[in-house]
Amino acid sequence: MIKTIIFDFGNVFINLDIEGFTQNAFKHFKIDELSEEMMAFNSFYEQGLISTDEFLEFYTENFPKLSEEDLIGIWNFMLKDFPKHRLDFIKDLKQTSKYKLILLSNTNELHIEWIKKNVSFYEEFKNCFDAFYLSHDIHLRKPNRDIFEFVLNKNNLNAEDCLFVDDNKDNIKSANALHINTWHINPETEDITTLFKVKSHLF
CATH class of the missing domain: 1.20.1160 (Paired amphipathic helix 2 (pah2 repeat))
Structure with a gap:
């Protein structure tokens, strides 16, 4: 569960x-x-x-x-748009209070500054999470095992009770090695808003 x-x-x-x-x-x-x-x-x-x-x-x-x-x-060339329907998804999920929500991202200072300036609802998005970890703040990065151990320990989590969503195969492998459930999302064909449909067997 x-x-x-x-x-x-x-x-x-x-x-x-x-x-x-x-x-x-x-x-x-x-x-x-x-x-x-x-x-x-x-x-x-x-x-x-x-x-x-x-x-x-x-x-x-x-x-x-x-x-x-x-x-x-x-x-900053790699940074593109942030579709509003994904904000709506995480806001709705937050309102259910069913799950602890954590963001874990390899993000540097220049990128987050760009996002703050160009994504008008950044603070609203950030406030949806119980914990918000950016690699440059915690001095750890994926796919290293220690960043996942940090999140589990810091939040007193059992790996088997967690689902990790990432588009990077190496990051997924590291999470799997710790027995964290995963969804290796394909950004070209899949969208986070279908999470409960794609991973229905876990919920």
Whole structure:
């Protein structure tokens, strides 16, 4: 019996264009792939282990032809729309008081600042959750096992009583390893609003 639902943010509530982001970044950086150093800095930033200033400084040093404004635009390119029907879904779910609702997202400071400015109902959305964890705030990131253990321990949860929804296969694997129920949502063909239809056997 599910008592707690843990939601990812990107491609579950807010739409992302990860492929478009990658191609746009490669075009502006004039590269074919991200270097190990770039991937490491991106990971550090996502975990809040370096500041936004340090993150931008790294990229301006490596790509001096691009301004900070250019870099922020490239970094935020993946963020798209947040359909209102998904807000309505989580608000209705909150009102039932049937489940503990948790958001668990790999989200960095630049992305959340963009979302706050461009999603008019962000605070309304955030207030639907009993706990709201962003990777850069808690210095942990998916798919590492410790972020799931953190959520379970912090909220005194039994893994078997939880359902975790995410679009990333590696994140799903980590949750499954801890015996958390999962829904590997496909953002191209599925929508979070069909949760109780798709996973009816769990409820």
